[in-house]
Amino acid sequence: xxxxxxxxxxxxxxxxxxxxxxxxxxxxxxxxxxxxxxxxxxxxxxxxxxxxxxxxxxxxxxxxxxxxxxxxxxxxxxxxxxxxxxxxxxxxxxxxxxxxxxxxxxxxxxxxxxxxxxxxxxxxxxxxxxxxxxxxxxxxxxxxxxxxxxxxxxxxxxxxxxxxxxxxxxxxxxxxxxxxxxxxxxxxxxxxxxxxxxxxxxxxxxxxxxxxxxxxxxxxxxxxxxxxxxxxxxxxxxxxxxxxxxxxxxxxxxxxxxxxxxxxxxxxxxxxxxxxxxxxxxxxxxxxxxxxx
Numbered sequence: 001x002x003x004x005x006x007x008x009x010x011x012x013x014x015x016x017x018x019x020x021x022x023x024x025x026x027x028x029x030x031x032x033x034x035x036x037x038x039x040x041x042x043x044x045x046x047x048x049x050x051x052x053x054x055x056x057x058x059x060x061x062x063x064x065x066x067x068x069x070x071x072x073x074x075x076x077x078x079x080x081x082x083x084x085x086x087x088x089x090x091x092x093x094x095x096x097x098x099x100x101x102x103x104x105x106x107x108x109x110x111x112x113x114x115x116x117x118x119x120x121x122x123x124x125x126x127x128x129x130x131x132x133x134x135x136x137x138x139x140x141x142x143x144x145x146x147x148x149x150x151x152x153x154x155x156x157x158x159x160x161x162x163x164x165x166x167x168x169x170x171x172x173x174x175x176x177x178x179x180x181x182x183x184x185x186x187x188x189x190x191x192x193x194x195x196x197x198x199x200x201x202x203x204x205x206x207x208x209x210x211x212x213x214x215x216x217x218x219x220x221x222x223x224x225x226x227x228x229x230x231x232x233x234x235x236x237x238x239x240x241x242x243x244x245x246x247x248x249x250x251x252x253x254x255x256x257x258x259x260x261x262x263x264x265x266x267x268x269x270x271x272x273x274x275x276x277x278x279x280x281x282x283x284x285x286x287x288x289x290x291x292x293x
Contacts, residue, residue, distance in 0.1 A: 003040075005036070006037070006039060006040040006043070007040070007069050007073075008073060009026065009033060009037060009040075010036075010040055010049075010062075010065070010066070010069075011066060011069055011070045011138075012025060012026055013033070013037060013049065013056060014049075014056075014058050014062065014066045014070075015066075015070070015137055015138060017055065017056055018055075019033055019034060019051075019056060046059075046062075047061070047062075048061060048062035048065060049062055067136075070136060070138060071135060071136070073138070074135065074138050077092075077093075077138075078140075078280055080092065090118075090120065090121060090281035090282040090284075090285055091121060091282060092120075092122070092280060092282045093121075093123070093124060093282075094122070094123050094141065094282055094283050094286045095123075095126070095138065095139045095140050095141070096123065096125045096126065096139065096140065096141045096142075096143065096286075097126045097128055097132055097134055097137070097139040097141070097142050097143070098125065098128075098142070098143035098144075099127070099128070099129050099143065099144065100127045100128075100129055100226055100227065101226055101242070101243055101245075101246050102143045102144075102158075103125060103127045103143075104227070104246065105159075105245045105246055106143070106158050106159055106290070107125060107143060108125070110289055110290050111123060111125075111286075111289060111290070114289040118285060120282075121282045121285065121286070123286065126139070129225075130195070134273075134274070134275070135275050140274060140280075140283050140286075141272050141273070141274050141283065141287070141290075142272065142273050142274070143158065143271070143273075144270065144271065144273070145162060145267050145268055145269070145270055145271070146267075146268030146269055146270070149271050149273045152275075153273035153274060153275060154273060154274055154275070154276055154279075155271045155272070155273040156271060156273070156290075156291045156292075157269060157270075157271050157292045158269065158270045158271055158272055158290055158291060158292050159269040159270045159292055160269045160292075161266050161268060161269050162243050162245070162267045162268070162269055162270065163243065163245075163265075163266050164205070164241060164242070164244070164264055164265045164267070165241070165242065165243070165247065165261070165264060166185075166204070166240070166241055166258065166259050166260045167233055167239065167240050167241075167242060167247050167250070167251070167256040167257065167258055167259075168233055168238065168240070168256065168257065168259060169233060169235070169236045169255060169257075172233075172236045172237075172238065172239075173257065173259075176188060179239075179259050179260055180260075181260070181263070182206045182215045182260065183215075185204070185217065186218070188238060188239050189219035189220055189221075189237065189238030189239065190215075190217030190219040190238055190239050190240075190241075191217070191219055191221045191222075191223065191229045191232050191233055191237060191238045191239060191240045192217040192218070192219060192221070192223070192229075193222070193223055193224070193225075193226060193229055193241070194222050194223070194224055201216060201217060201222060203215060203216050203217075204216075204217055205265045206260065206264070206265055207263065207264075207265050208263045212265075213263075217239075217241070219238050220237070220238070226240075226246060229241075230247055230250065230256075233256060234250055234255045234256060239259070269292075272287060272290050272291065
């Protein structure tokens, strides 16, 4: 029989895809964690993980085991969090997965003033532009645009519609003609974004009078986060595509200006979502703090 601590350690390694991150999360040394996994493999007489110097991935047997035990550990943690309410006040850890933009503009600004009033609730925030299965990866709350929320989740609106903008520094535009249509972007240095779930470079989307146009940005720079792309735009390296809310401070300071405003794409606003079975008292307090006021 496998021990529960071994199974919990195994599930953490698979979820994090790293012995280093898993050991840090569990508060143990990497060597101790490796011994635990080896003991589990020996006990089951199966190889569960493929290890290289750079990555960790489950074998076929390991993936099957993970899909079996991970949801059950999530259920146990949720029930333990509910027990905290019996002490008179909600307690426990609430794990949130949100896009980079949502963390900076919505999640953290709302939680920062709320946290001191709830010292028994711990919050773990993961900034990730992938669209993930929050149940499989043991998150309590996901934050994504409204049209990306899974239909079987409870969704709560966090913000109004999201308006996108093409931005550049005034200095960049003094030496280049201002684009008037999306087609004009082919004459400019566009700072592109490559997200894990897309593989290729993220297309810029525009809409006007019911017509939608996708432009594949091309230029000298490609980043994997919007913050870095915007930073490069502030430095005069080219045009970037980001939500107006994300760049509002740069616009207010005059570090960036917008172009192609009449072609701006508007998406459904950010929503938070969670599985109904994991709705602990602590989670519901976090939901109240994050939802649209």
